[in-house]
Amino acid sequence: MHVVVVGAGLLGLSTAQALRDDGHDVSLVESRPGPALGTSFANAGMLSPSLTDPWNAPGIFFKMLRWLGREDAPFLLRPRAVPSLIGWGARFFWQSGRAHYEKNWTSNLRLALYSMKILDELSETHALAFDRSSAGILKVFRTPEELAVGLRQVEFLASQQVEARVLEIRDALELEPALSSAAPSLAGAIYHPIDGHGDAHLFCCALEEILAQADVQFHYGTQALSLSRERGRIIALETDRGAIEGDAFVLAAGSQSVELAASLGLRIPVRPAKGYSITLDLDGACERPGMPVVDDSLHVALTPLGERLRVAGTAEFAGYDESLTPSRVRNLLDVLGKTYPRCAERPEVSAWCGHRPLSADGVPILGATPLANLFLNTGHGPLGWTLAAGSGRLVADLIGGRASALAREPYSLERFRGIL
């Protein structure tokens, strides 16, 4: 079978890899000049099954009301984005009820654990190098109220047989001595031993090399415009460089998948949630953390990636706007200063932003559509790196008519039937 995949980010490449492994011919279409130059370029790097709780947690509605108009808010809603968020936003808040939230978290957690298994196999088979570490992740809390929420999450993880350790500050310091300057301002910490981290961009570049050697056809600098259909099937992807025919088609174009699907009258409940990162070199003068530290108050992670430190997070609902808002970058510099003050003295940081493809319930949308040979792999929001390998495998299983290791329904577009 010839499968055409749109998007060479984490999800498109993972899908292409799983399809090629199954013996399909694969063409990958990407508008940018290389792999992972969209949202997969400079994320926080966390491979974090323990942190798969959806953003639409109980209480999110009132929190977002409180944060309205505040440039230092973890989630910021820009007025210009409001019209595009009305229906999606209603579903996003609806899904924040406790029962929905725990169900959605469970779906993400299962997929994340499965993804880690697939990623391990893939890394081992191909000796992929991407600054990976399995040191765990430390979540720190600045107030007792935030810590209390964290403790409830530990209970939920325990009910799913996932270990998380609540630590006194002195024990957290033993685990991550680089936090010594920040320690006096912390209310508590939770250590997640099953998590890890790695550089998503390096991973994508390594995977691309393997795929190119395996004869996957890359069409870079090629904008997918629409899909042509005939009798309930897609026959070709129309691009600015001509049509590409195939037997099956996968939309893995991040939040842009929405527009491509809309050209067929198909609605996908995914919206862009802009996030920021800054990256700096770790030199002798800087603290040298050994694992990602997540500052829960701002939804920001500080992750060591080889000889660099990345500070990433926060969300801004601003449509597809790609500009770097200085105040949002400053928020990250502030967190850096509060956490690793010596690193904050570094004069040079590179700032970046990307659009997380956020689904209305916080769970990705994988697999079938009403069109027989059109498939989706999008909506991974803040978890695309953690969920990529397993998502690619599940979508390839479906296309190849194979049984999957996980149930498909929790990730299907079909779950939104009747509410789209």
Ligand SMILES: Cc1cc2nc3c(=O)[nH]c(=O)nc-3n(C[C@H](O)[C@H](O)[C@H](O)COP(=O)(O)OP(=O)(O)OC[C@H]3O[C@@H](n4cnc5c(N)ncnc54)[C@H](O)[C@@H]3O)c2cc1C
């Ligand atoms: C600040 C930040 C921190 C994050 N931290 C983490 C983390 O620690 N752990 C984690 O698991 N996840 C994290 N994420 C989320 C993760 O990065 C995303 O979920 C993931 O990158 C999404 O990958 P994707 O392949 O769906 O999208 P993308 O990487 O954006 O890939 C889609 C590709 O499709 C291409 N494309 C779009 N439209 C077209 C078209 N019409 N024609 C051709 N090509 C097209 C784009 O150019 C792009 O390259 C973070 C995200 C952000 C923004």
